[in-house]
Amino acid sequence: MPARLPSWAWVSGLTVGAIAAVTFLAVQADQGPHPTAAATKPAPTTSAGKDPAPKETAPARVPDGSGTGRRVVYSVEQKRVWLVDASDATRRTFTVWPGTVDPGPGSYTVSSRTEGATTGSDGVEIERIVYFAQRDGVSVAFSNAVDGSSPPPPASGTKTGGIRLHKADGTAVWDFATTGTKVTVVG
Template identity: 40%
Template structure:
């Protein structure tokens, strides 16, 4: 074992010597432009993450006072306090039956039901009836995404359970619902 260690040590020292010699030779034969000092490395700059797109503004001519505003074209709901402050807004998915623009009121509420598409929904708030179906906000229980179920539902305007709870707590029976194009 002593001989093997001596042999390995000798080879290692020879290799280090060769590398050192080659480094010195390379430096002495490099063009002068390589020898100039390079600027100190700076910390890499981080690119700020892009901000998420701002939510659309509350539609103009959407009424006044405390109300729920639903924009058909934006697929969005705003909860507006009596002092005209938007307390929250969030995306929704409309069903096959879309209410015409106008002002309605929350007519009836049920904590849970089954949508016309067979999907369990909670925080259901009916605000008008079309020829074919009731039109209501309804929070979709976990399962298929609201976008999937909303395409099949009758007059269901679907939102997440969290957002359904927000409408439920904000808008008792009689609260105006303003539907904009």
């Protein structure tokens, strides 16, 4: 009667065979064509009631006197925000829709954040709220509408401190401006 091979020998043989097959296939794949990804910008889409992000022709320069180091810079006059890294390089800049209550020029820090959806003072559902100032009893914060829409015109005499962002910009501010991040407001 022929001798039987132990089960460990079968398992070892199958494992060696599988490794050899995978190695062969990897070598074959490495010798084939390699796809390359082209760097493209997605085309903006517009839905009814939503404003597309504005097209930038050249990045706006960070305002003089806005400090140094990692910070968020908000220009009330230009209605623009810059996200500036520790080496003073602009990582992102974009326009915003300010509320009716502007923070005074100066240096602030992000005091708190709320990620989930809530209703803003203008009645719109907002998210990713980054609070950094108070003025005239109104909290001033960056946020974006959940549906990506621009804010409605405020009712006469209404005090709103929300600085509304496009949805993608709201995500960028949320990721960049953690609690304690410096926010510089210029005229």
